[in-house]
Amino acid sequence: MQNVSARRVLIKALLIFLAANLLFPVFSSSPGKGAEPKASPSLYNFVFPGRQRLPYGDQPDLAYNLSLFDLDAMFASHIIAAPKAEDEYRVVLLGDSSVWGFLLEPQDTLSAYLNAAGLSLAGRQVTFYNLGYPTMSVTKDLLLLEHALAYQPDLIIWLVTLESLPRDKQLSSPIVQHNPVPVRTLIETYALDLDPADPALENPSFWQRTLVGQRRPLADFLRLQMYGVMWAATSIDQYYPPSYDSPQSDLEADDSFHGLLPPTLQASDLALDVLQAGVQMAGEVPVLFVNEPIYISQGQNSNIRYNFFYPRWAYDQYRQVLLETCQQKDWDCLDAWDLVSLGEYTNSAIHLTPAGEKLLADQISQVTFKK
Amino acid sequence: MSLSHLLVFVILSLVLGRIASARWRGRFLLAASGLAMYWLQPAIPIRHLDFWLPTATLALSVLVWASTAPGVEVDEDKRCLQQRQNRITALTLGGLVLVIALLRYTQPLCCLTPTIPPAVHQVLLALALAAGIGWAARRISGRRPWLHALTLFLLAAFVVLKSEFLAQAASSGLRLLNGQPTATASALDLRWLGFSYVAFRLIHSLRDRLDGRLPELSLEEFIIYILFFPAFTAGPIDRVQRFIQDLRRPFRLGLEDALAAGRRLLIGVFNKFVLADFLAIIALNAVNATQAHATGWLWILLYAYAFRIYFDFAGYTDIAIGLGGLLGIRLPENFDHPYQKPNPTLFWNSWHMTLAQWLRGYYFNPLTRSLRMIKQGQSSLLPLPLIIFIGQVTTMLFIGLWHGLTWNFAIWGLWHGLGLFIHNRYADWSRPRLAWLDERPGLKRLSELGSVLLNFHFVTLGWVWFALPTPALAWQTLLKLFGG
Numbered sequence: 130m131q132n133v134s135a136r137r138v139l140i141k142a143l144l145i146f147l148a149a150n151l152l153f154p155v156f157s158s159s160p161g162k163g164a165e166p167k168a169s170p171s172l173y174n175f176v177f178p179g180r181q182r183l184p185y186g187d188q189p190d191l192a193y194n195l196s197l198f199d200l201d202a203m204f205a206s207h208i209i210a211a212p213k214a215e216d217e218y219r220v221v222l223l224g225d226s227s228v229w230g231f232l233l234e235p236q237d238t239l240s241a242y243l244n245a246a247g248l249s250l251a252g253r254q255v256t257f258y259n260l261g262y263p264t265m266s267v268t269k270d271l272l273l274l275e276h277a278l279a280y281q282p283d284l285i286i287w288l289v290t291l292e293s294l295p296r297d298k299q300l301s302s303p304i305v306q307h308n309p310v311p312v313r314t315l316i317e318t319y320a321l322d323l324d325p326a327d328p329a330l331e332n333p334s335f336w337q338r339t340l341v342g343q344r345r346p347l348a349d350f351l352r353l354q355m356y357g358v359m360w361a362a363t364s365i366d367q368y369y370p371p372s373y374d375s376p377q378s379d380l381e382a383d384d385s386f387h388g389l390l391p392p393t394l395q396a397s398d399l400a401l402d403v404l405q406a407g408v409q410m411a412g413e414v415p416v417l418f419v420n421e422p423i424y425i426s427q428g429q430n431s432n433i434r435y436n437f438f439y440p441r442w443a444y445d446q447y448r449q450v451l452l453e454t455c456q457q458k459d460w461d462c463l464d465a466w467d468l469v470s471l472g473e474y475t476n477s478a479i480h481l482t483p484a485g486e487k488l489l490a491d492q493i494s495q496v497t498f499k500k
Numbered sequence: 501m502s503l504s505h506l507l508v509f510v511i512l513s514l515v516l517g518r519i520a521s522a523r524w525r526g527r528f529l530l531a532a533s534g535l536a537m538y539w540l541q542p543a544i545p546i547r548h549l550d551f552w553l554p555t556a557t558l559a560l561s562v563l564v565w566a567s568t569a570p571g572v573e574v575d576e577d578k579r580c581l582q583q584r585q586n587r588i589t590a591l592t593l594g595g596l597v598l599v600i601a602l603l604r605y606t607q608p609l610c611c612l613t614p615t616i617p618p619a620v621h622q623v624l625l626a627l628a629l630a631a632g633i634g635w636a637a638r639r640i641s642g643r644r645p646w647l648h649a650l651t652l653f654l655l656a657a658f659v660v661l662k663s664e665f666l667a668q669a670a671s672s673g674l675r676l677l678n679g680q681p682t683a684t685a686s687a688l689d690l691r692w693l694g695f696s697y698v699a700f701r702l703i704h705s706l707r708d709r710l711d712g713r714l715p716e717l718s719l720e721e722f723i724i725y726i727l728f729f730p731a732f733t734a735g736p737i738d739r740v741q742r743f744i745q746d747l748r749r750p751f752r753l754g755l756e757d758a759l760a761a762g763r764r765l766l767i768g769v770f771n772k773f774v775l776a777d778f779l780a781i782i783a784l785n786a787v788n789a790t791q792a793h794a795t796g797w798l799w800i801l802l803y804a805y806a807f808r809i810y811f812d813f814a815g816y817t818d819i820a821i822g823l824g825g826l827l828g829i830r831l832p833e834n835f836d837h838p839y840q841k842p843n844p845t846l847f848w849n850s851w852h853m854t855l856a857q858w859l860r861g862y863y864f865n866p867l868t869r870s871l872r873m874i875k876q877g878q879s880s881l882l883p884l885p886l887i888i889f890i891g892q893v894t895t896m897l898f899i900g901l902w903h904g905l906t907w908n909f910a911i912w913g914l915w916h917g918l919g920l921f922i923h924n925r926y927a928d929w930s931r932p933r934l935a936w937l938d939e940r941p942g943l944k945r946l947s948e949l950g951s952v953l954l955n956f957h958f959v960t961l962g963w964v965w966f967a968l969p970t971p972a973l974a975w976q977t978l979l980k981l982f983g984g
Contacts, residue, residue, distance in 0.1 A: 138759070190781075351778065358782040358804070362797030 154338035171205035177357035179208030180366060181235045182259045183273075184353055191368040193359035197349035198307030200276050206353055209258045209280045218253035220497075221260050221277045223270045224288030227421055227479045228261025230486075232369060237483035239288075242490035248498070255497075258282075264302035265293040267403045268323065271315055272308060274407050278414070285416045286493065287407060290423065290479060291447040292438045294399040295387040296322070300329040309333075319406035322397075373476040377437045378428030386443035394446040401454055408460065417461045417496065420451060422469040422489060424478035436478035463496050465489060501733055503773060505540065506819065509729065510765065513826035517753030525751070529724045529827065530589065534558065534596045535612060536729035541693045543614035546671065547678045551617045552626075553692045555597055557727070559630040560654075562593065564702045565722040566637035567650055568709035582718065589719040590634070594627050644710060651706050654699050661690055663905040694732045696902065700858055701726050705740060707862055715741055721748075730823035734816040736834040736854040743829065751828030761825030764818050772815025779808035784967050789977045798981055805967050806960040810839065813852070839959070842951030843927070844919040847959055855899065864895045888924055893917035903966070908974060912965040919958055 173179045183203050186194035197203065204210055213219055222228050222240050230238030240259035248255040260277050262269060267289060274285065292298065299305070300323065305312050309330040316325045336342050360366055384391055389398060408416050423444070424436045434440050448464060455462035473485030481489065501509075512532055520528045537554045544550040601623040603611040611617060640646050660666040667687035674689070675682045705722070708714040717725070717740070725743050782788075783805040784798075792798040817834040824831040836850035848856050868891040874881045882890075893914060900913020937944045961978065968974040 136755070191787075352781060355778055355781045358797065358800055359788065362782075362794060362801060363788060363791040364793065365791060 150339040150341055153340040153343065154335065167201050169199070169201035169205040171202065171210070172354045172357050173206040174208065174211040177361040179211050180206050180360060181208055181241070182229050182238065182366065183207055183262050184356075184366075185229065185263050186367060188368045189352065189356065192366065193356050193363060194366045195349060195352055195356065196303070197346065197353060198304050199346055199350060200272070200304075200308060200311075202350050202353060204276050204280070206357070207258070207260070209260070209277070213281055214254070216253050218250045218255045218284070219280070219282045220255060220257045220284040220286060221274075221280075221282045222257060222286050222288065223274055223277070224261040224419075224421065225265045225290070225293055225479065226261065226263035226477075227290075227481060228259065228288050229263050230259065230261070231263060231367075231477075231480050232373065232475045233481075233483060233486065234369075235364060235366065237486060239481075239486045239490055239493075242487045243494055246490065246494050248494055250498075253283075257286075261288070262304065264304065265290070266298050266300070266302040266305060267293050267400050267407075268299040268312065268315070268321070269302040269305050271403050271407050271410070272305060272312060274410060275311065275315065278410065282414055284497070285407070285411055285414055286419060286497075287404070287416055288419045288421045289404070289451075290421045290438075291386075291399075291444055292479075294401070294447070296398065296400055297387055299323055299400050299403065300327050306330065315406065319402070319409060321406060322400070322402050376424045376426070376474050376476065376478045376480075378426050378431075380426060380428065380430040380434040380437065382430045382433055384433050384440040384442060386440050389443065391440070391442040394443050394450065396450045396454065399447065399450065401450070404454075404460075405458065408458070415461065417463065417493075418451075418455065419493060420448065420462070420464045420466050421479060422465050422467065422481065422485065424471065424474045425467060426478075427471065438478050461496075463493065465492055468492055501540065501816070501819070503769075506769070509536070509823055510826070513730075513823050514753065514758070517751070517758075517826045517828060522750045525828075526720045526724065526747070527592065529728070529747075530592060530720055531596060533724060533727040533729040533732065534593065535600075537694065537727055537732060538600050538612050540729075540733060541613065542691050544689055544691060545680075545684070546674050546689050547680060548615070548618040549674065549689070550615055551601070551613045553690075553695075554613075555623075555626065557692075557694065557698055558593060558597065558723075559626075559633075560702065561698070561723050561726040562590070562630065562634050562719065563637050564650060564705055564726075565717070565719050566634045567641055567646060568705055568714055569638070569641055569719075569722075570716055586719040589723070590631070593723065594631070597627060598623060642709065647706050647710050651703055654703055654706075657695070658699050659905065661692060661695060662901065662903075663687075694727075697732065697735050697737060698726055700737045700855070701740070704737075704858065704862065708740070713741070715744055717744065728824075728829065730820040730827070730829075731831055734813065734820065735852075736817055736820065736832050737858050738832055738854065742832070746829045749828065753826060753828070757825060757828075761822045763822075764825060765822030768815045768818025768820075768822055770815070771811040771818060776808050776812035776815055779804045779811065783808040784964070784977075786967075786969050786973060789968055789973060789980075792980070795981060795983050798977070802960060802964065802981065806839070806956075806963050809963065809966075810835070839956050840952055841955060842948055843923045843955050844916060844958065845923055845927075847955060848916070848920065855902075859895050859898060863898060864891050867891050867894070885925065889921050892920040892924070896920065906969070907971050908965050908968060911971060911974070912962055915962045915965060919962075 180194075184194055184206055185196050186192035187196065189195040209219075209221070220243075222243075228239055230241075235241060238259055239261075240257040243255075243257040258277075258280075260273055262273060270287060270289075270293070274287075277285070300312070306329050309332055313325045313330055315321065316323050333342070340347075386394070404418065423439065425431075426434065426436050432441070435444050444466075448466060451462065452464065454460070469481055469485040469488055473482045473488070474480060475482055516525070516528050516532065537557060538551070541550050541554050544553070598620070600612050601617040601620055603613075604617045604619075607616070617623070637646070660670055664687040667690045668685055671685040671687065671689035672682040675685050705714055705726075721744055722740075724747060725738070725740050728738075728743070731738065782801055784801040785805075788801055789798070792801060814835040821831045821833070832854055834853050836853065838847050838851035841847045841850055868887050871882055871887045871890060872880050880887075894917070896915075896917030897910060897913040899916070900909040900911075903909045903912075934947075937947060961981070964977050964981070965971075965974045968977060
């Protein structure tokens with residue numbers, strides 16, 4: 130090898146490296162770039178079966194799943210990205226970890242039980258898709274709904290609970306914070322009562338959008354594809370600990386809720402405008418809101434609080450506010466708050482056992498049919 | 501070795517390779533290797549053991565040098581010069597250990613070791629003890645019983661470290677000495693970084709001294725050979741005769757060498773930190789072997805394991821060779837496309853080559869030679885196939901047990917030993933019978949391709965024993981791979 134050519138190799142390598150870094154932000158579909166959902170290349174639904182729930186996991190090596198923030202890649206790995214059959218009536222389920230199915234195997238989630246019911250509507254097979262995601266924020270749900278609409282749903286079932294509605298919860302979800310541009314666009318488009326200049330929605334800098342800056346999202350994307358093998362081989366997509374604690378039954382005598390004190394919870398304290406934006410975004414596609422079941426404690430101070438999350442006064446008033454809003458805006462709503470008995474919760478006041486999910490699925494399918 | 505370790509080593513090697521003069525090169529390499537040994541040692545829950553284990557490596561190396569170094573030099577001037585140089589090296593090593601120990605007083609900047617080093621008076625006592633033993637060893641240098649005893653000691657240490665039961669017992673003993681609870685003692689407590697490779701190099705030196713093949717080495721040269729930081733953790737296992745030639749050769753890093761080394765480093769980093777680490781996500785292990793519900797996907801997990809272990813190990817070798825290149829040391833190759841080989845014999849000539857060569861030189865050849873010497877009249881008492889069988893099976897058993905004294909590693913060794921023997925017999929049988937294939941090149945190529953595929957699957961199925969912790973699970977997995 131000649132010294133001259135060696136220097137040329139070094140210079141060329143440096144130039145290519147620089148060019149690749151500078152051009153990457155222009156062509157990439159990184160979260161910082163734009164708001165429009167885009168098709169993402171994926172081995173799922175092609176080499177591997179699509180996932181039955183969105184990728185999420187804190188212990189990838191045990192769960193064969195991981196949390197990433199590239200919504201396009203997340204949706205491309207989901208079974209919803211498979212082509213829609215002509216006779217399919219597509220229903221998407223939005224919500225938090227209770228919809229996603231924390232501690233539940235894929236066949237025990239709400240969507241799985243709804244699918245197991247084998248429902249059909251006007252000769253079309255009703256298929257339910259689990260688009261729940263484990264953090265509590267309806268803005269996070271709205272962000273997912275925006276992507277879900279690209280997959281032609283015929284009905285949206287949106288499970289909500291009070292904890293996902295306070296204003297201070299809206300931008301706290303990591304997936305919201307890692308998608309600042311689309312979230313800001315949502316805030317502006319639907320005039321949401323959220324601050325688009327909130328520090329949580331910091332735009333990635335130019336350097337963060339370069340190839341080097343995007344190495345973590347890129348690695349996550351590749352890891353998601355690799356975990357497809359494990360998903361195909363084992364059908365496991367979360368880590369199931371051998372034991373866990375039941376929901377807290379003895380509660381503190383604290384009646385505050387996100388800085389609010391009795392006696393009154395105002396509608397304006399809750400991000401109902403985000404729900405309204407969802408209905409508006411869905412357009413012709415009907416939306417059914419379900420107030421999800423909660424654990425109603427019978428332990429110490431249960432006269433003050435229903436559970437770890439909710440003081441009774443706040444939750445009771447929330448139900449009233451939701452009911453009035455549904456009536457005023459002519460939304461389809463189902464209040465299932467006390468549907469599930471105490472013994473059918475796993476490790477939190479909203480996480481249901483398979484039997485609890487089945488009960489909720491039966492209730493929802495009845496309502497869906499009635500409508 | 502992490503990417504941050506590697507980055508520091510690359511910078512250090514570039515600087516050493518470029519600026520160190522011939523006079524100082526040895527000193528720098530000695531210091532760098534010594535410091536790297538302490539820096540790479542993982543944390544151990546037994547108090548101060550992550551300081552004492554590297555120190556023990558150093559002490560053992562000095563002891564073996566003292567025991568193998570030739571006696572009195574005829575030329576008085578030369579002897580004086582050598583003694584002076586060796587004394588300086590010994591003092592440098594002692595100073596290095598002391599400096600590392602003194603870092604305990606630099607908190608919060610402390611330390612080079614993963615936990616705080618022991619008190620200085622303990623270190624001084626240990627250094628004095630090591631110096632005393634070294635001095636005594638120097639008096640009996642070259643005596644055969646002593647060299648045999650040292651070899652046996654190294655083998656015994658090896659057995660303790662590789663046996664879960666003995667390692668746990670040793671951990672309990674050390675915890676007891678330290679006043680720590682013994683209930684949590686574990687075999688993993690004795691993670692003596694690099695010992696497997698250090699032991700091979702030390703035994704190689706002892707054996708070659710016994711056979712009169714060990715070149716004359718200064719203490720500095722010997723320690724650099726044993727602890728050379730690019731090859732310290734994962735080989736390759738170089739021979740001292742070859743290593744010393746490069747070490748003594750004047751070297752100044754030029755652009756051409758730097759590029760060649762850089763290319764090798766990049767290949768190594770890509771193999772280890774991209775390919776191997778990504779394949780690790782899906783590689784067969786004790787958990788996913790039971791979770792996989794479909795035969796086809798289980799094969800994928802097994803293939804992933806086969807390539808993961810290759811890219812991981814070959815990647816480390818590339819990195820070692822690349823770093824060595826920056827320092828002017830051409831470390832030997834360890835892999836040569838092993839999965840493209842058509843039979844087990846060629847596979848073992850291209851997989852972990854330096855280990856296979858070491859065992860061939862120090863175990864297989866002497867063993868088969870001695871078996872052939874057992875004679876009845878003019879002819880050998882044992883038939884040749886039996887000698888080959890004993891040689892190959894026990895060699896592979898040794899390689900298996902080198903990874904750990906478990907049934908699974910033993911079965912893996914036997915798997916390959918039997919594979920080698922069967923291939924050896926088949927090759928003898930088929931050579932004259934398949935000669936006609938030479939006239940049909942197309943068919944021959946097809947047959948070679950079939951052999952490669954067959955051999956790859958033989959090796960890959962062998963990994964099931966290697967990857968899984970118990971024979972029962974491995975057997976169950978093998979059955980599952982064939983639809984059972």
